[in-house]
Amino acid sequence: MPDQDLRWLDELNPAQREAVTHGEGPLLIIAGAGTGKTRTLAYRVAHLISRGVPPDRILLLTFTRRAAEEMLSRAGAVVGKLGPVRERAWGGTFHSVANRLLRTYAGAVGLSPEFTVLDQADAENLIGLVRHDLGLASRDKRFPRRATCLGIYSRVVNGSEELPDVLARYFPWVAPWEEELRTLFRRYVERKQKLNVLDFDDLLLYWREMLAVPDLARRLSGLFDHILVDEYQDTNRVQAAILRGMRTGNSNVTAVGDDAQSIYSFRAATVRNILDFPRDFPGTRIVTLEENYRSTMPILATANALIAQAHERYTKNLWSRRPGGAKPLLVTCPDEGSQDAYVVERVLALYEEGIPLRRQAVLFRAAHHSASLEVELARRGIPFHKYGGLRFLETAHVKDALAFLRVVENPRDELAWFRVLGLFDGVGPATVSRALAHVAEGGYDPRAIATSPGPPAAREELARLGRLLSELGEGLPVAAQVERVRRFYEPYVERLYDYPQARIRDLESLEQIASGYRSRRSFLAELQLDPPSSTSDLAGPPHKDDDWLVLSTIHSAKGCEWDAVYVIHAADGFLPSDLAAGSPEELEEELRLTYVALTRAKDHLVVTWPVRYHYRRRELAGAHGYAQPSRFFTEEVRGTMDRVVAEGVRPSAEGAPREERTGYVDLATRIRARWDRA
DNA sequence: ACTAATGTCCTTTTT
């Protein structure tokens, strides 16, 4: 062993060292929150490389691409081969690795390598089209909406379950439609194949199916000497099957996870994967990391007290050598406005003490929970970046722009044609159908659109579109292609939207992003698979002086840590979400979600809840109700916290909500609302 | 053939 290797090992505790230096064979690392999991994985990669494993024979599967990049660059820094490790090792999500493998092996499984990837919105639209074609939309009894249809489909696929079981268990109100759904799903699959598109679930499914072919399984499995999987508690059964299939040659697989942090069962993730790992991979060595390096002891005391309520639990309590620090605060706020004010004041106070904004984060259950706080931050001129919720790529104008590239890349992509042609006046579903048939007759040459039949008003536009698509097909750099699209599309943005300037700026950002990609194909696919998750990802390399407060859903905060964490809306109905309070299992997951939120904090933890909140639903607008604190903050948990009551905010005449000014409106509305509901 | 207006139901987390 080289001397260097010994030196890094000194930086690890005994359990971490055992995991890092584990040799051949399966390894399961149970890593509690903040126990140095990232470091352990990164060092293990470094260790493998120092032992002579070529970087390109290591596969690191993570939850986000950013996580993979971070670990690989840390590994590179340790072994002093920064470039080679990051560029040569395979790293990314299951979905992005599937994409890469499928492009290469498409031929072997009868898939055409120029397939395009559908994101969730695309997939919903497509299943909606099929739903409509089957005449399921107009029935006296309401057929589930397209998002629900896709949800059911996805659950069946990812959970490897049977349709009747899925319906009975998760969608009981839809059970009468079983036969129609089965038909819908069959037609949806056929349609995807005809359009040469894969949805997210297909990426995993095709990968798994490839592994079911012995010869292919040997070839794929033979690509890697070691496979490491992070966040294993949040993988689903298809992913577990893939992992098994990828280890036919040897059993050098490392899985890392923490069942107390499993928060993706809505995506068919199952803790069974981590529990069954030793059975799936006989001879597994299990290493448990329990020493927390992140949080102060008072914060861990609160987190431990909270997770103690979990009925099923395998990991132990965390402990820390960081005894100092104040108890976490549980803050009762009169209403949402005072919650905003309280958080902003605390953030600024810590900022004054020297904690930059970016080392502080506000966490919440649902993306819209931060709406009023965002307004307050904007009003005060405090910069922030929000993670989770509606993303850049999901905005209509960006999807439109990408659709131009998609039709060139994959002229069978009906959804993309629909977006592009739908921009023209007088063009609807009927015209798109005919245009598509016309393009198909021309051997799927996208340029054929120029001569497609269409309403007279759109003739000239179709010809111009034909010229644009022809240019795009000429092998220009991707950024230049985006630029051509932007020039073509800008007039439509101005016509279609009220404030076109911001949207046009987004298109310029898109151009910027495109410059980082070698081909249109990789640009399109990777953008779908690893979308920029916040505005900061778009602005290019951040300036040194830039500082902003982080706003994030708890789900998107997974794996992150901050000096100060504020968990807002810790009221029943928000956390746990009342939509997830239906079954004990769902409730338990909400508890773990809360645990994840608390364990993100290093030095300061503040939990707030507003007593009074305003109804947002129209028929009740103006009325208010009273919240209860989150049921997870029991007496035992509160005992570990300092309790604070925040001051109310006197509403200024201008900024005050309507009902504050008019006093008794809420009562009248309530009385009306009672009858509205009947 | 397509669009605009109207009515009804649901409202989470993400690759």
Add this chain to the structure above:
DNA sequence: GGACATTAGT
């Protein structure tokens, strides 16, 4: 306040 179907209008 959005999604989605239906109906009336261009």
